[in-house]
Amino acid sequence: MDAKLKGSPSFIWRSLWSSLGLLKEGLVQTPINTLDIETKVGALIDEDSNSWKIDLVETIFKEEEAKLICSIPISRSGASDRRIWASLERGNFSIKSAYFLETKLSNRSSGEPSTGGGNNSMWKDLWQLEVPAKAKLLIWKCLSNIRPTKDSLLRENIVESNLCPVCAREKETKVHVLWVCPAVADVWGGETSLFRKWKRFYPDFQQLWGEMTGKLNQESIELVVVLFYHIWARRNAYTFQTQFKNRATIVALAQADLSLLKEINLNSSNRAARSRGRGPSQSW
Incomplete structure (x- = not known):
């Protein structure tokens, strides 16, 4: 329980260590x-x-x-x-009770839980997005303040620095990783980007998300959510494997995820329609 995180620990040990505060x-x-x-x-x-x-x-x-x-x-x-x-x-x-405890602790500072209260419509809109579940889960964790960052880990005395591992200039928060970091400027600031004229600084991810859901249509939000997922995955790959994907790769991966999911959903709908058209089977 009193172990320190030193040297260059493996990804597995980092993951185990991050749960000590909860324990x-x-x-x-x-x-x-x-x-x-x-x-x-x-x-x-x-x-x-x-x-x-x-x-x-x-x-x-x-x-x-x-x-x-x-x-x-x-x-x-x-x-x-x-x-x-x-x-x-x-x-x-039990893992289940640890999950509920983690959610309860996070909600002390972030407001209502995802199962009730004034944010019901926000959570409902999130879960209904046609994006991969892994992307929705990332957004849920960020909005619930349970997605670890260097800044949150420093407050728990788990790491020694809260600087962003990618830019090494500013403290790493959720809104920094996904929106503010200079490494993501090319993703959001391209000539054809919807966000080219959006402001760069937001106090937290919740405010950024609120502005996006208030201004964008569902199709644009779905693209944003998948881009967020691949930006965070790129952050992890750089942090633990020193691999960094460029803007074109990030956008291509996001578009491929959305296209694949739409194809799967379309095929499922077609199979369901054919099944209804055949009607119930007859027995002799």
């Missing part, structure tokens, strides 16, 4: 050992009465901490101390 938030410790290195929690418990040594606890800990400690029920079976996952009553960790 620390969800885990709780049965009475914490703050005494001598060899002292156990049992030193704070009266074995005869099977209760806390209140005077000792109040001497060692602050008043509020002492009250919390003494409110912890003591096991009658003599079970050993262990860490438990506080998000579930049974204390066992």
Whole structure:
């Protein structure tokens, strides 16, 4: 739990390390050992009465901490101390509960969750876009503030710098990666681009997304979403593999994704129409 991210760690280790903050938030410790290195929690418990040594606890800990400690029920079976996952009553960790905890923590600062509240229409519009699921998921993570960046990782003491790994000039935020970074200027600033005259700076990704959905038609938004996905994928490829795709490749990949998905959806619709046209099968 106290490991440091040093040197040039592998992608797998970086991924595991990025979840430590979430684990620390969800885990709780049965009475914490703050005494001598060899002292156990049992030193704070009266074995005869099977209760806390209140005077000792109040001497060692602050008043509020002492009250919390003494409110912890003591096991009658003599079970050993262990860490438990506080998000579930049974204390066992699960991926599902970690997901809900991460979403809850993110929504402390980002507003309503995607399952309710005033943003229902925004989430509904997002999920109905005809783009690959991987692209919609990226937008959802960015809007929910759960897409890690160098800036957010620095605040969690996971990395030592929040500078963008591509331009190395400004702190890496979501809106920087997808819109502000000089490396994406050619994607959005081309002569035929809809965004050539748009302002460059937005305080956060949520405001940029809100302006886009307010001004663009669905077809343009779908192209933007897939471009966002490939811009972020290019950022990852450069960060971990020092590979960098040019503007033409990014645009071509986005257009290919959209064309393939439309073809798949069209074929599915045609098969469904033919199936309805044949009607129910007859039995003899």
